[in-house]
Amino acid sequence: DSVGFAMVGLGGYALNQMMPRFAQAERAHVAAIVSGNPDKLREVGDAYGLPADARYSYEDFARIGADRRVDAVYVVLPSGLHAEWTVRAFAAGKHVLCEKPMALSSAECARMIAAGRRARRKLMIAYRSHFEPHNMAAMELMARDAVGRLRLIRTEQSYRMGPTSPSANWRVNRALAGGGPLEDLGIYGLQAALYLSREMPESISATTFRPEGDPRFAEIFAHVSSQWRFPSGAVAQLATSYDSAGANFVHARGTTGALIMDPATNYSGQRLVLEGPERRELEPGDPEVQFARQLDHFADAIRDGAPVRTPGEMGLRDLRLIEAIYASAAAGRTVGLNPDGTMRR
């Protein structure tokens, strides 16, 4: 039996990436859609053959609690709305798959986790790289010390955004996007630094940049970069930007070799090279399976009680690190961290 998902938010990622991927999932299907736009509800509902009573407006959402066709809600709204709609979905008794970033603060993440516990429902963050063959192969290679002892991780996720403003585009609006590129793109590098090192940083030192008079950056940062020190002595250097030429790479360099992922976390086209004495390019599989595998994984967790690989606790950990990055940049000093990612006083 397949798990029924209600899609909340019918924007670019939901319509162009995720909804078409349900066809490749074995145990997940779209059971309902939720949108504020009646035309979209009609067009998308017709395209996916959804009955009229499986098309919900936001005002109607509470009614979804009684809809037996819907097991889980997939929140694909602007990031500043993730917490509110996750809590609403739990209140309706549904499981929740929530897009990254989980929310815009660790306090919101804690509220989401608590709501899931109260409702006795599962929460998963849609960190698709955990289901992508190249990133999974990189995790395995690092776990068996294929580059020797880790010394340096470098990541960059950047692109140059066209002219826009906070009223026209939620991605440059602080209430909906937080600080901007770090929550949106840099979070892939932050995640990779953690799953490749298998450590938490003990300190972070960061810097942000916001050009004056550019409406794109009236509310958010243009660049965010940080340097992390791990207990092993390894260092991670992360950069992310909405104002530099496109980049998406992850490098992990150790005492005997290096792992190069470039591009590292795209929808497709990943490359993974192991440098050093055993230099070779690895081709662990089609990156595009990441979308359907993520859906099937959550379906397994719901149906069989299997543990969620990317739970709310992981999203919370990441928001703590994001808060530490901004705190360091704002204070202009290195911030010490506890093992759970909270800042040391």
Ligand code: NAD
């Ligand atoms: P988008 O702008 O294309 O779509 C956002 C949708 O939310 C639109 O349909 C919009 O109408 C709707 N919406 C509802 N309330 C809104 C409000 N108050 N303000 C603005 N829009 C509102 O964005 P997207 O690219 O689809 O991103 C949605 C979420 O998915 C974000 O959290 C983003 O981080 C995430 N995302 C994840 C990936 C990934 O690879 N995992 C890729 C892209 C986006």
